[in-house]
Amino acid sequence: MIGFRRPPWWALLLTAAGALLFVRLGIWQLHRADFKDALLRRYAASASAPRQDFAKVAETPPVDGFPRVQVSGRYLVERLYLLDNPQHDERGGVEVFVPFVLRDQLQPVLLVDLGFLPGNGTAQVPQLPPLPSGDVSLQGLYVPPPPLGFEMGGDALARQTQWPKSSIFLDPAAVAHDLGRPLYPRVLALDADPASIYVRVHTLDFSSMPPARHRAYAFQWFSFAIAAVVILLVLNRRRKPRESHFQNDPE
Missing domain, CATH: 1.10.287 (Helix Hairpins)
Incomplete structure (x- = not known):
């Protein structure tokens, strides 16, 4: 016993x-x-939520909310940034971001997530379609920027002299320094558009630690x-x- x-x-x-x-x-x-x-x-x-006034959520967005907003202004068409680490499929590709200047407002700048542009299985950057140079109206979700990580060699944007500039992490502070202009704290993830070449299947990135x-x-x-x-x-x-x-x- x-x-x-x-x-x-x-x-x-x-x-x-x-x-x-x-x-x-x-x-x-x-x-x-x-x-x-x-x-x-x-x-x-x-x-599918109703649109909110961007001015009310621009600087202090809700911590646990994702407002759907509409903005008007123009793209800085010569200042594209490519996030080249998303893997939507086996061909690779890039997530394309572009600064957007709101109408009647010079600062700060809103970073717009145009969507994912599939690659061709090589390291070559996909051909980027041209953007309108005049005033446009955009709508989408006002979401946190992509998650950051450690990038060997420091700020990759500062070492590049031509656009589009690419990086495996997109640091808003580095983008703001590169542009010489402040950014809004979040990015605008555009609504899906069947006519667009970009793939816009946005979701929160919990890939490293999902529920x-x-x-x-x-x-x-x-x-x-x-x-x-x-x-x-x-x-x-x-x-x-x-x-x-x-x-x-x-x-």
């Missing part, structure tokens, strides 16, 4: 602290998964909490000796 001896106080304390920490980390991961799921639902609902991965990590942390308790029990178990009855031989 297996019994358990009372473990030392420090073992109980360490196990309780560790298990509590693991449980809290698991709960935090579940909260992050729920938060991102809610953001994805709001993002999907924004595509499902948060839930997988939560399961992992909860497993660690259970393992800590099990280890404590295993290390402090004791096996009671079995009673043995020996029959003596008669003299």
Whole structure:
């Protein structure tokens, strides 16, 4: 029969602290998964939401909202930026961004996401269609800029002298410095247009940590909490000796 001896106080304390920490980390991961799921639902609902006044959300957009807006102005057609790390398909391609000057307003500049331009399976930049040089009216979702990451060699835009300029990460601060003009804090992701060569299937980029991965990590942390308790029990178990009855031989 297996019994358990009372473990030392420090073992109980360490196990309780560790298990509590693991449980809290698991709960935090579940909260992050729920938060991102809610953001994805709001993002999907924004595509058909009524338009909002851009002036009211331009500088201070809602943290967990994606306003649908309409703006008028002109493109800076000679200042295109290419984000060359999105992989929409096996052919590769680039996400094309262009600065947009709002009508009757010189500063700041709104960065417009024209969409994804598929490649041809080579490193060659796809042929970019010309943009209108006069005033145009645009509408789409006012969304956060693409996520940043570490780029070897620092600011790639500063090393390039001709447009379009390309980078594997599009840092709004680097774009603003390159243009010499401030940018709005978000970008305008244009509505889908069947007549456009650009692919406009916009979504929030949670590719590095989608909600499902948060839930997988939560399961992992909860497993660690259970393992800590099990280890404590295993290390402090004791096996009671079995009673043995020996029959003596008669003299």
